[in-house]
Amino acid sequence: MTLDLINTGxxxxxxxxxxxxxPIALTRALVAxxxxxxxEGAAGDFLADLLAGRGWLVEKTPVPQPDESGCEGDRWNVxxxxxxxxxxxxxxxxxxxxxxxxxxxxxxxxxxxxxxxDAKGILAAQVAAAEKLRGLGYKIGLLxxxxxxRDSAGAKVANLAPKGGRYLINGEPTDNxxxxxxxxxxxxxxxxxxxxxxSAYPELGESAVHKLVDALARVRALKLPVLEDIGPSTLNIxxxxxxxxxxxxxxxxxxxxxxxxxxxxxxxxxxxxxxxEGLAEVDFTLEIxxxxxxxxxxxxxxxxxxxxxxPQLSNWGEPLLLGPGSIHVAHTPYEKLAKKELLxxxxxxxxxxxxxxx
Numbered sequence: 001m002t003l004d005l006i007n008t009g010x011x012x013x014x015x016x017x018x019x020x021x022x023p024i025a026l027t028r029a030l031v032a033x034x035x036x037x038x039x040e041g042a043a044g045d046f047l048a049d050l051l052a053g054r055g056w057l058v059e060k061t062p063v064p065q066p067d068e069s070g071c072e073g074d075r076w077n078v079x080x081x082x083x084x085x086x087x088x089x090x091x092x093x094x095x096x097x098x099x100x101x102x103x104x105x106x107x108x109x110x111x112x113x114x115x116x117x118d119a120k121g122i123l124a125a126q127v128a129a130a131e132k133l134r135g136l137g138y139k140i141g142l143l144x145x146x147x148x149x150r151d152s153a154g155a156k157v158a159n160l161a162p163k164g165g166r167y168l169i170n171g172e173p174t175d176n177x178x179x180x181x182x183x184x185x186x187x188x189x190x191x192x193x194x195x196x197x198x199s200a201y202p203e204l205g206e207s208a209v210h211k212l213v214d215a216l217a218r219v220r221a222l223k224l225p226v227l228e229d230i231g232p233s234t235l236n237i238x239x240x241x242x243x244x245x246x247x248x249x250x251x252x253x254x255x256x257x258x259x260x261x262x263x264x265x266x267x268x269x270x271x272x273x274x275x276x277e278g279l280a281e282v283d284f285t286l287e288i289x290x291x292x293x294x295x296x297x298x299x300x301x302x303x304x305x306x307x308x309x310x311p312q313l314s315n316w317g318e319p320l321l322l323g324p325g326s327i328h329v330a331h332t333p334y335e336k337l338a339k340k341e342l343l344x345x346x347x348x349x350x351x352x353x354x355x356x357x358x
Contacts, residue, residue, distance in 0.1 A: 021054065021131055023346055024111070024339055026124035031104040031113040037096040038069040040146040040154075044076030044095055047123075047144055054131070056080035056142070061161075063146040063154045077154045079163065080142040082134040086164025087141035089133075089353050090316055091126035093119040093171035093323070094148030094309065098331050109338060116337040117325030119148075122171035125324060125342055129349035138357060141165060143316070148309050151286060155312035162315035167356050169349065170310050173325035176341060176348055177302040181230050182321055184261035184290035185307040188272060189254065190215055190280040192242070197249040205249030209242050211279045212253035216240075218275035219257065227262045230303055234260045260305060261290045288312070293321055296355055322352065 035043035044060060052058045061077045078095070081087055097115040104113035111121065123144060130140045141163055145154030172179075192212040197205025216237060224233035235257060242253025259268060265287055276282050288307045295301050306327055310319045324345035325337045 030120040041074035090141035118330035155309035171323040179321035187286035215279040
């Protein structure tokens with residue numbers, strides 16, 4: 001039995017096993033593998049082998065390393081299906097995590113470590129739910145991608161060769177609530193240029209740092225768009241660099257900004273260009289659009305203030321956003337996930353899939 005490949009994607013031959021899958025044990029095994037962005041290869045290999053051994057038809061597709069990564073190792077998307085042909089529903093989340101890597105630990109109630117909530121616990125719950133649905137006769141797919149935490153590189157690759165399907169359930173930490181919307185993201189780089197000189201004679205130079213600071217002050221003062229049912233756009237100045245030494249007038253300075261979008265980005269882009277005019281050059285290096293999502297009767301909802309792979313997986317079916325864990329502890333040294341919540345997520349994923357496919 002074969003599957004169509006994208007470029008040089010690999011097929012891993014399916015083997016059968018009857019052992020029930022333990023999502024806690026799978027989370028433990030996944031977190032034990034460091035898969036910070038650009039280093040997803042080993043985790044992808046592990047997933048492909050695991051799923052093939054459990055009777056799934058598995059395909060690995062390479063995701064290119066960007067120049068900025070400085071890495072040469074493999075990174076993969078892993079797709080698994082329960083049968084030939086288009087699945088009715090696909091579960092999807094990401095393999096990569098943010099740095100730094102934090103080893104797995106646990107107690108009676110919680111698991112701790114990098115990725116337990118974002119998103120390796122989610123991945124484990126999706127596999128467990130998919131196996132239950134497969135056992136009930138549903139045609140289910142699983143799509144696990146690389147690079148979500150940086151630029152959605154894996155999702156972009158996957159969107160070039162969708163497997164069909166009516167629905168996509170994307171997994172991110174939503175406290176087991178369906179998201180009504182997901183904010184977009186606009187990444188902005190401000191670059192100021194100046195003239196070096198001796199710091200005792202500022203009139204002989206032109207400080208790029210001073211220009212950048214002034215531009216950033218203007219940007220921070222902007223009134224960004226607000227949607228009544230969603231909330232405001234938000235802005236974070238995440239990185240600043242520049243200058244040569246304290247006693248040298250800086251000839252260069254650079255800042256990176258991330259804006260969480262609500263609605264269209266046009267007015268925000270125009271406001272930033274106006275704020276930086278005469279002080280710094282502006283580059284918009286990444287945009288992920290704001291999206292609205294559907295709810296289902298009887299299920300609690302929330303608004304995701306973060307960005308997901310959903311806009312880059314537009315060819316994979318109608319999207320929903322749902323997963324165990326809190327975004328408030330993701331990307332922190334205190335990342336954790338309650339075991340009870342993880343197990344509840346398995347049943348919740350099954351329930352949502354049955355509501356959609358009934």
